[in-house]
Amino acid sequence: SALTRGMSVTIDPVAFWDRVNRLREAWQAERAPDGLWKGADAVVIVTGSANEDVLYSKSGALHTWLLGYEFTDTIFVFASRAVHVLTSSKKVGLMEPLRSAKNATVPLELLVHDKADNSANYAKLIEAVKSSHAGKCIGSLGKEDPLGAFASQWKAALKTEAGFTTAEVAPALATLLATKDSKEQACVK
Numbered sequence: 001s002a003l004t005r006g007m008s009v010t011i012d013p014v015a016f017w018d019r020v021n022r023l024r025e026a027w028q029a030e031r032a033p034d035g036l037w038k039g040a041d042a043v044v045i046v047t048g049s050a051n052e053d054v055l056y057s058k059s060g061a062l063h064t065w066l067l068g069y070e071f072t073d074t075i076f077v078f079a080s081r082a083v084h085v086l087t088s089s090k091k092v093g094l095m096e097p098l099r100s101a102k103n104a105t106v107p108l109e110l111l112v113h114d115k116a117d118n119s120a121n122y123a124k125l126i127e128a129v130k131s132s133h134a135g136k137c138i139g140s141l142g143k144e145d146p147l148g149a150f151a152s153q154w155k156a157a158l159k160t161e162a163g164f165t166t167a168e169v170a171p172a173l174a175t176l177l178a179t180k181d182s183k184e185q186a187c188v189k
Contacts, residue, residue, distance in 0.1 A: 040139025
Protein backbone atom coordinates (compact mmCIF):
# COMPACT_ATOMS: atom_id res chain seq x y z
CA SER A 1 0.00 0.00 0.00
CA ALA A 2 0.98 3.64 -0.34
CA LEU A 3 1.31 3.87 3.43
CA THR A 4 4.03 1.23 3.56
CA ARG A 5 5.87 2.26 0.38
CA GLY A 6 6.63 5.75 1.68
CA MET A 7 4.50 7.47 -0.96
CA SER A 8 2.95 10.81 -0.18
CA VAL A 9 -0.48 10.17 1.32
CA THR A 10 -3.17 12.80 1.73
CA ILE A 11 -6.79 12.41 2.73
CA ASP A 12 -9.37 14.62 1.03
CA PRO A 13 -11.12 16.41 3.93
CA VAL A 14 -14.14 17.42 1.84
CA ALA A 15 -14.78 13.86 0.66
CA PHE A 16 -14.09 12.45 4.15
CA TRP A 17 -16.58 14.69 5.95
CA ASP A 18 -19.20 14.51 3.19
CA ARG A 19 -19.05 10.72 3.42
CA VAL A 20 -18.99 10.63 7.23
CA ASN A 21 -22.11 12.80 7.13
CA ARG A 22 -23.78 10.47 4.61
CA LEU A 23 -22.99 7.52 6.88
CA ARG A 24 -24.29 9.32 9.98
CA GLU A 25 -27.48 10.48 8.20
CA ALA A 26 -28.21 6.99 6.84
CA TRP A 27 -27.55 5.46 10.27
CA GLN A 28 -29.78 7.97 12.10
CA ALA A 29 -32.60 7.58 9.55
CA GLU A 30 -32.63 3.76 9.79
CA ARG A 31 -31.44 3.22 13.38
CA ALA A 32 -34.65 1.61 14.67
CA PRO A 33 -34.38 -2.09 15.64
CA ASP A 34 -36.30 -3.05 12.48
CA GLY A 35 -34.34 -0.58 10.34
CA LEU A 36 -31.35 -1.21 8.11
CA TRP A 37 -28.90 -0.40 10.96
CA LYS A 38 -30.68 -2.85 13.34
CA GLY A 39 -30.89 -0.58 16.38
CA ALA A 40 -27.17 0.19 16.54
CA ASP A 41 -26.40 2.83 19.17
CA ALA A 42 -22.86 3.16 17.78
CA VAL A 43 -21.14 1.72 14.71
CA VAL A 44 -17.75 0.10 15.33
CA ILE A 45 -15.57 -0.92 12.38
CA VAL A 46 -12.36 -2.84 13.12
CA THR A 47 -9.56 -3.68 10.73
CA GLY A 48 -6.77 -5.96 11.80
CA SER A 49 -3.42 -6.82 10.28
CA ALA A 50 -3.04 -7.01 6.52
CA ASN A 51 -4.59 -10.19 5.13
CA GLU A 52 -3.62 -11.02 1.55
CA ASP A 53 -6.07 -13.95 1.53
CA VAL A 54 -9.11 -11.67 1.78
CA LEU A 55 -9.77 -9.98 -1.55
CA TYR A 56 -12.69 -7.84 -0.37
CA SER A 57 -13.93 -6.71 3.00
CA LYS A 58 -16.60 -4.19 3.94
CA SER A 59 -14.22 -2.63 6.48
CA GLY A 60 -11.59 -2.15 3.76
CA ALA A 61 -14.20 -0.75 1.37
CA LEU A 62 -15.38 1.69 4.04
CA HIS A 63 -11.82 2.86 4.72
CA THR A 64 -11.16 3.36 1.02
CA TRP A 65 -14.45 5.24 0.66
CA LEU A 66 -13.74 7.54 3.63
CA LEU A 67 -9.96 7.92 3.47
CA GLY A 68 -8.85 6.83 0.01
CA TYR A 69 -6.72 4.14 1.67
CA GLU A 70 -7.24 1.06 3.81
CA PHE A 71 -5.77 1.52 7.29
CA THR A 72 -4.74 -1.72 9.00
CA ASP A 73 -4.98 -2.12 12.78
CA THR A 74 -7.57 0.64 13.10
CA ILE A 75 -10.87 1.02 14.94
CA PHE A 76 -13.51 3.53 13.90
CA VAL A 77 -16.33 4.28 16.34
CA PHE A 78 -19.15 6.31 14.85
CA ALA A 79 -21.02 7.63 17.87
CA SER A 80 -23.97 10.00 18.15
CA ARG A 81 -21.84 13.06 18.95
CA ALA A 82 -18.36 12.26 17.59
CA VAL A 83 -16.21 9.97 15.46
CA HIS A 84 -13.44 8.17 17.35
CA VAL A 85 -10.44 6.53 15.67
CA LEU A 86 -7.72 4.40 17.24
CA THR A 87 -4.77 3.81 14.92
CA SER A 88 -0.98 4.16 14.64
CA SER A 89 0.75 7.50 15.24
CA LYS A 90 1.63 7.76 11.54
CA LYS A 91 -2.03 7.34 10.53
CA VAL A 92 -3.17 9.76 13.24
CA GLY A 93 -0.75 12.25 11.68
CA LEU A 94 -2.43 11.74 8.30
CA MET A 95 -5.88 12.22 9.85
CA GLU A 96 -5.01 15.20 12.06
CA PRO A 97 -5.85 17.84 9.37
CA LEU A 98 -9.38 16.40 9.16
CA ARG A 99 -10.10 17.63 12.69
CA SER A 100 -9.94 21.28 11.63
CA ALA A 101 -11.45 20.91 8.15
CA LYS A 102 -13.99 23.61 7.30
CA ASN A 103 -16.71 21.04 6.64
CA ALA A 104 -16.15 19.00 9.83
CA THR A 105 -19.52 18.52 11.49
CA VAL A 106 -18.71 16.53 14.63
CA PRO A 107 -15.57 16.17 16.74
CA LEU A 108 -12.97 13.73 15.41
CA GLU A 109 -11.24 12.09 18.36
CA LEU A 110 -7.92 10.55 17.36
CA LEU A 111 -6.23 8.03 19.65
CA VAL A 112 -2.69 6.73 19.10
CA HIS A 113 -2.25 2.96 19.24
CA ASP A 114 -0.05 1.99 22.19
CA LYS A 115 1.92 -1.09 21.15
CA ALA A 116 2.61 -2.06 24.76
CA ASP A 117 -0.89 -1.67 26.23
CA ASN A 118 -4.02 -0.32 24.54
CA SER A 119 -6.34 -0.89 27.50
CA ALA A 120 -6.73 2.85 28.20
CA ASN A 121 -7.56 3.49 24.54
CA TYR A 122 -10.04 0.60 24.46
CA ALA A 123 -11.69 2.01 27.60
CA LYS A 124 -12.11 5.39 25.85
CA LEU A 125 -13.72 3.71 22.83
CA ILE A 126 -16.02 1.67 25.06
CA GLU A 127 -17.06 4.88 26.85
CA ALA A 128 -17.77 6.45 23.45
CA VAL A 129 -20.09 3.53 22.65
CA LYS A 130 -21.81 3.76 26.05
CA SER A 131 -22.44 7.49 25.63
CA SER A 132 -23.92 7.12 22.13
CA HIS A 133 -27.72 6.95 22.18
CA ALA A 134 -28.71 4.15 24.62
CA GLY A 135 -25.16 2.78 24.61
CA LYS A 136 -26.16 -0.88 24.45
CA CYS A 137 -26.11 -2.06 20.82
CA ILE A 138 -22.91 -2.08 18.74
CA GLY A 139 -23.34 -2.14 14.99
CA SER A 140 -20.44 -4.11 13.55
CA LEU A 141 -19.27 -6.36 10.75
CA GLY A 142 -19.74 -9.62 12.63
CA LYS A 143 -18.95 -11.81 9.65
CA GLU A 144 -15.48 -10.30 9.29
CA ASP A 145 -12.72 -11.73 11.44
CA PRO A 146 -9.86 -9.21 11.59
CA LEU A 147 -6.41 -10.72 12.12
CA GLY A 148 -3.72 -9.84 14.61
CA ALA A 149 -3.18 -8.98 18.24
CA PHE A 150 -4.71 -5.48 17.90
CA ALA A 151 -8.10 -6.85 16.80
CA SER A 152 -7.97 -9.76 19.27
CA GLN A 153 -7.24 -7.45 22.19
CA TRP A 154 -10.15 -5.20 21.19
CA LYS A 155 -12.49 -8.22 21.10
CA ALA A 156 -11.23 -9.27 24.54
CA ALA A 157 -11.78 -5.75 25.93
CA LEU A 158 -15.35 -5.76 24.62
CA LYS A 159 -16.06 -9.18 26.16
CA THR A 160 -15.18 -7.86 29.63
CA GLU A 161 -17.99 -5.30 29.29
CA ALA A 162 -21.41 -6.59 30.28
CA GLY A 163 -24.61 -5.57 28.60
CA PHE A 164 -23.56 -4.97 24.98
CA THR A 165 -25.51 -6.53 22.14
CA THR A 166 -24.35 -6.53 18.54
CA ALA A 167 -26.10 -5.89 15.26
CA GLU A 168 -24.82 -6.86 11.82
CA VAL A 169 -24.51 -3.68 9.74
CA ALA A 170 -22.92 -5.13 6.58
CA PRO A 171 -26.17 -4.77 4.57
CA ALA A 172 -26.51 -1.16 5.72
CA LEU A 173 -22.91 -0.38 4.70
CA ALA A 174 -23.43 -2.14 1.36
CA THR A 175 -26.47 0.06 0.69
CA LEU A 176 -24.54 3.17 1.71
CA LEU A 177 -21.52 2.33 -0.46
CA ALA A 178 -23.70 1.44 -3.46
CA THR A 179 -24.87 5.04 -3.84
CA LYS A 180 -22.13 6.93 -5.66
CA ASP A 181 -21.49 10.66 -5.28
CA SER A 182 -20.41 12.79 -8.27
CA LYS A 183 -16.71 12.24 -7.53
CA GLU A 184 -17.18 8.46 -7.49
CA GLN A 185 -19.32 8.54 -10.63
CA ALA A 186 -16.57 10.39 -12.49
CA CYS A 187 -14.11 7.62 -11.56
CA VAL A 188 -16.25 4.84 -13.01
CA LYS A 189 -17.07 6.53 -16.33
